[in-house]
Amino acid sequence: MSTPSFDILETTIDEIHQAYGAGTLDSRELVDRYLDRIEAYDRNGPTIRSIITVNPNAEERAAELDQELQESGNFVGPLHGIPIVVKDQIETKGITTTFGSTAFEDYVPDHNATIIDRLDDAGAIVLAKTNLPDWATSWFAFSSVLGRTKNPYALDRDPGGSSSGTGAAVAANFATVGIGEDTGGSIRLPASFTNLFGLRVTPGLISRTGMSPLVLSQDTAGPMTRTVTDTATLLDVIAGYDSTDPYTVTNELTHLDGTYVDQLTDDGLDGARIGILRDRFGDDSEPDAEPVNRLVEGALELMSDAGAELVDPVTVADIDHYVAETSLYLVQSKRDIDEFLASRENAPVESIDELYEQELYHELLDLLEGIAEGPADPTDDPGYWRKIVLQDTFQRILLTAFAEHRLDALLCPDVQVVPPKADEVKSGALDTLTFPTNTVITSQAGCCAMSIPAGMTDDGLPVGVELIGKPYDEATVLKLAHAYERIADPRVVPATTPALESDE
Numbered sequence: 001m002s003t004p005s006f007d008i009l010e011t012t013i014d015e016i017h018q019a020y021g022a023g024t025l026d027s028r029e030l031v032d033r034y035l036d037r038i039e040a041y042d043r044n045g046p047t048i049r050s051i052i053t054v055n056p057n058a059e060e061r062a063a064e065l066d067q068e069l070q071e072s073g074n075f076v077g078p079l080h081g082i083p084i085v086v087k088d089q090i091e092t093k094g095i096t097t098t099f100g101s102t103a104f105e106d107y108v109p110d111h112n113a114t115i116i117d118r119l120d121d122a123g124a125i126v127l128a129k130t131n132l133p134d135w136a137t138s139w140f141a142f143s144s145v146l147g148r149t150k151n152p153y154a155l156d157r158d159p160g161g162s163s164s165g166t167g168a169a170v171a172a173n174f175a176t177v178g179i180g181e182d183t184g185g186s187i188r189l190p191a192s193f194t195n196l197f198g199l200r201v202t203p204g205l206i207s208r209t210g211m212s213p214l215v216l217s218q219d220t221a222g223p224m225t226r227t228v229t230d231t232a233t234l235l236d237v238i239a240g241y242d243s244t245d246p247y248t249v250t251n252e253l254t255h256l257d258g259t260y261v262d263q264l265t266d267d268g269l270d271g272a273r274i275g276i277l278r279d280r281f282g283d284d285s286e287p288d289a290e291p292v293n294r295l296v297e298g299a300l301e302l303m304s305d306a307g308a309e310l311v312d313p314v315t316v317a318d319i320d321h322y323v324a325e326t327s328l329y330l331v332q333s334k335r336d337i338d339e340f341l342a343s344r345e346n347a348p349v350e351s352i353d354e355l356y357e358q359e360l361y362h363e364l365l366d367l368l369e370g371i372a373e374g375p376a377d378p379t380d381d382p383g384y385w386r387k388i389v390l391q392d393t394f395q396r397i398l399l400t401a402f403a404e405h406r407l408d409a410l411l412c413p414d415v416q417v418v419p420p421k422a423d424e425v426k427s428g429a430l431d432t433l434t435f436p437t438n439t440v441i442t443s444q445a446g447c448c449a450m451s452i453p454a455g456m457t458d459d460g461l462p463v464g465v466e467l468i469g470k471p472y473d474e475a476t477v478l479k480l481a482h483a484y485e486r487i488a489d490p491r492v493v494p495a496t497t498p499a500l501e502s503d504e
Contacts, residue, residue, distance in 0.1 A: 007504045008033050009173050009493055013082055013230050016176060020069065020081060027062035027069075027081035027125065033502050034083050034127060038174050041152075041497040048150050048497070050159075050168035052088050053096045053129040061125050079237055080123030085175040087166050088129040089136055090221065091210040092116055099212050100132040100143035100162075103349050103360040110346070113210025114242045115179065115221050122237040127175050130165025134361045135337060135352075136181060136214050137329075137368040138162055139189055139435050140425045144362040148422060151193060152494035153462055157419040160190035166224050167194040172497040177234055178224040183214040184329075185414070185439020187222050188451035192414035192464025195492055197231050197481060198224045198451040200442060202471045204250030206235075207242035213336040215328045217247075218443050226491055228482040231450075232260040235474065254472045263475040268483030270307030272408045274467075275314030275401060276300070280438045282416030291457040292413050299454040299465050300411070302487050308480075311405045319441070322394040326387055326444040327433070332378045333371045364425060367432040395445040399470065408476055410468040412438050414451045418461045442468050450477045453490035460495075 006025040019025035035054065042048045055061075065081045075081075091097045091109035093116075098104045116126065131146045141149035141164030151159040152172040159168045163180030167190030170178040180187040182200040191198025199222045206221050213219050223234040236259045242248045256263070281296070282289025304310055338351045355361055356372035378384045401410065416436040424430055442449040448471065451464040469477035493499075 009499050009503055010226060010491060011176065012227050013079065013176060013233050016082060017075065017080065027065045028059060030081065031058050031062040031083055031125060031127065034175055036500055036502045037172070037497070038128065040500055041172060042169070042174060046150065046152070046155055046496040048152055048168050048172055049146055050130055050149050050165040050172070050174065051085070051128045052098055052131050052146050052165065055095055055126050055128060057094070058083070058125055058127050065123060065125070075123060077122035078233060079119060081125065082123070082177065083125045083127040083175045084119060085128050085130050085166055085169045085178045086116070086126055087132055087163050087180050089132055089181050089212050090115060090179065092126060092129065095126070095129065097129065098145045100134040100136070100145055101355065101360065102144040103355060105145050107346070107348060109210070111210065114207035114244065115238050116210065118238050118240070128169070130169055130178065132162045132164055134365055134368055135212060136162035136183065136186055137365050137371065138432050139185070139437060140364065140430070142362045142364045142425065144360065151419055152496050153195065153460055154419065155496060156421055156423070157461065158193065158422055158425055160193035160419065162186040163190045163224060167191055167196060170224050170226060171195055172494055177230050179221055180224045181211060181219065181221050182443065183218045184443045185437050187224055188414050188439045188449060188464070188466060189437055191224055191451040193419040193462055195453045195456070195462035195490065196224050196226060196451070197228055197453070198222070199231050199235065199474070199478070200449045201235070201239070201474055202250060202448045203446065204245070204247035205239050205254065205474065207245040207248050209242055209244040212340050215332050216336045218328070228478060228485050229261065229264060232264055232478050235260045250472065256475055260475060260478055263479050264482040265479060266483060266486050267307070268479035269303055271309065272480055273309045273311060273406055274303065274480070275405050275407045275410045276310060276312040277316065277410055277412040278313035279315060279319060280412040280416070280441070282413070282436065286417070288417035291418055291461070292416060292463050295454040295457065295463040296413050296465055299484070299488065303484060306483060306487055311407065314401050314405055314407070314410065316398060316401050322390060322397065323440055323444065326391045326394050327440070328387055329367060329433070330370050330374045331381045331384050331387065334374045334376055335378055337371070338376065370433070391444055391446065395447065395471070398441070398445045398447065402470055409480055412466055414439055414464040414466045418457060418463065438466060442466070447471050448474050448477055450481050452481045452484055455490055456492055
């Protein structure tokens, strides 16, 4: 019989499993306590609005896992009884999946995405589906199906997109861990704005089957967590070859000695060579950039103190040119989304054009409008193949910096500015394609990367640092992040979502 002595705020997978083993907590109780927080803070109180749909079967699933543990004495897998929130871009059998779109508010998939099956097999509990801008087409947290998700650290600020809901929910302790999706930075940007660790893997390491696309060659799901160990634990479960997603053959290029969790060592920064992309820092004279730079400098100092060798600066030739010239949204996304819609027999619309013409999207989504106005077939655009070739060139140029300086990682701010005010987004002052995020570098060069928290500004706003790794070298990025976390201890509980009586 469990007792209310387990503090769920900032708890981890390992701590929960220790409590399950000790009999001081069970899955059903943990689910109910997270649901209490969602009711108190997401639906009421500060009304964060990170959750679109709560899984109606979550409590039943938890009870089944409790019974299995009681009868067998064993966990069913490495995520036994762990409540997870999942970006509503990922299909869940029998549970509404909206893709952030009001047109899909009654859409219930017939099959799980591959990633959901893997979570299920590992014993996880999909607690809820989280908000995102329609079809993941924005850095900002506005969707037609739910409206605006608030940043739990500052309710007037944006939590970043497109994995807006997952970032806000995990930061506010509405679940233990979360799953986001990243095409150009949609895991890392909200992780930066919500004081989380967010991992973008090399595309193909994790299956995308059952996940709506944006740019198929860049899309990947990934973990959003409060600790690096939880990130690695999730990755060990969800990575792997899937015959339904040909991109996942990239798993054959990843060579691990053990698991991703096994790569985590406290001294991972000692002797590591990290190149600093100074050209991608904001202007210190800008009030929204100066606090970011100051916190990034503090993170660099911690890394240096832990034994890292900082190569400062590292210059990547013509990086701004390659960032601009390798963007594929306006030429490729329409085709990729249309093909996904056409493959769903019960989809309420058949194309982006239909959504656009019927205005079935949030009015602030300038990128979605640009995609709708683009070519149905990217090869109709004379510059399309040039962009494809330049992405390959961009990767080689980025890897040249690794080779010439013998680097383990590159580093820059995730975003050059602090989280913007929601009113700035509403006014139209911010444009998706020109917003100063550095996350597109990794996405368009086909590398892996991780956002790690640099700390909080004097105004209490989170700032993130991006560690950029070589393709298929997630292990190194995780090792560096874990060693940094040990010395930085950067997590802060949002004041807007404090402990409830039921949390302890």
